[in-house]
Amino acid sequence: MPTPTDPTVPAPREAAPSSSAETPVIEFTDVEKRFGDNVVLKDLNFTVSRGERVTLIGPSGSGKTTILRLVMTLEELTGGYIFIDGEPLTHEERNGKRVPVSKKRQKALRTRIGMVFQQFNLFPNMTVLENIIEAPIHVLGRPKKDAIEHAHSLLEQVGLPDKADAHPTSLSGGQQQRVAIARALAMDPEILLLDEVTSALDPEVVGDVLNILREVADTTNVTMLIVTHEMGFARDVSHKVMMFDGGRVVEEGHPDKIFTNPEHERTQKFLGAVLGHN
Numbered sequence: 001m002p003t004p005t006d007p008t009v010p011a012p013r014e015a016a017p018s019s020s021a022e023t024p025v026i027e028f029t030d031v032e033k034r035f036g037d038n039v040v041l042k043d044l045n046f047t048v049s050r051g052e053r054v055t056l057i058g059p060s061g062s063g064k065t066t067i068l069r070l071v072m073t074l075e076e077l078t079g080g081y082i083f084i085d086g087e088p089l090t091h092e093e094r095n096g097k098r099v100p101v102s103k104k105r106q107k108a109l110r111t112r113i114g115m116v117f118q119q120f121n122l123f124p125n126m127t128v129l130e131n132i133i134e135a136p137i138h139v140l141g142r143p144k145k146d147a148i149e150h151a152h153s154l155l156e157q158v159g160l161p162d163k164a165d166a167h168p169t170s171l172s173g174g175q176q177q178r179v180a181i182a183r184a185l186a187m188d189p190e191i192l193l194l195d196e197v198t199s200a201l202d203p204e205v206v207g208d209v210l211n212i213l214r215e216v217a218d219t220t221n222v223t224m225l226i227v228t229h230e231m232g233f234a235r236d237v238s239h240k241v242m243m244f245d246g247g248r249v250v251e252e253g254h255p256d257k258i259f260t261n262p263e264h265e266r267t268q269k270f271l272g273a274v275l276g277h278n
């Protein structure tokens with residue numbers, strides 16, 4: 001297991017600039033998610049503060065991706081509540097009953113959240129530029145000229161200034177993922193969800209993509225919820241790591257602590273296996 005001075009594992013960033021009195025940006029309250037009889041998440045409670053970057057770790061099938069998909073409203077919440085900036089995302093309690101929120105309210109909250117997927121999920125029939133400007137224009141109502149200007153500066157930021165007119169299918173996986181990051185950032189999200197964004201990439205381009213995300217972490221105050229197998233990256237950018245097992249958080253803490261001195265046996269076993277194979 002690496003030590004805090006291991007040069008392959010960069011030191012974590014400073015704590016997120018947040019105060020405990022502030023409303024959390026993300027709040028899970030008694031969340032339950034089941035697929036049929038399979039209860040994936042049970043009585044799950046956690047909060048993420050403004051500007052905080054939290055990495056979810058845990059064995060395959062522990063529900064990490066499901067958590068991100070619930071925040072993105074790509075999965076239906078089967079129990080409990082999720083709050084974004086204190087506002088209910090999918091359901092709220094009214095007169096003692098759990099009732100769905102209106103689609104309009106949900107859509108408004110959704111615009112504050114961006115997600116980057118393992119498989120890029122770009123629109124193949126659109127150019128790179130069209131992929132990036134589509135949502136800012138049609139969802140946020142931005143003037144086309146502004147959206148295009150912003151898209152070009154984002155393409156510059158992700159190192160693809162000359163690919164605006166290319167189609168995603170003509171790009172490598174690493175390039176497609178960089179476009180997907182630019183597309184997510186084009187919405188100026190308050191929350192960025194990163195779901196195993198390097199898992200489908202060739203090893204030699206993983207570092208480039210992670211460096212772009214490191215820069216985003218360094219230069220913005222965007223709140224991040226991250227699922228990754230890249231433990232060095234997790235340690236580098238996260239303020240907090242949460243270890244999941246059996247649909248619950250078994251341990252959470254500063255990456256320094258979790259990666260070097262985990263307390264829970266499940267965390268020790270998981271990190272031993274993962275870092276042992278790195």
Ligand SMILES: Nc1ncnc2c1ncn2[C@@H]1O[C@H](COP(=O)(O)OP(=O)(O)OP(=O)(O)O)[C@@H](O)[C@H]1O
Pocket residue numbers: 035038040058059060061062063064065066067
């Ligand atoms: N659409 C679905 N229909 C049925 N079951 C699902 C669906 N999506 C996820 N599951 C189940 O939910 C559980 C949690 O899956 P999830 O992908 O969230 O885990 P994970 O921790 O992200 O795993 P991994 O590290 O392998 O990606 C698994 O048992 C999975 O089979």
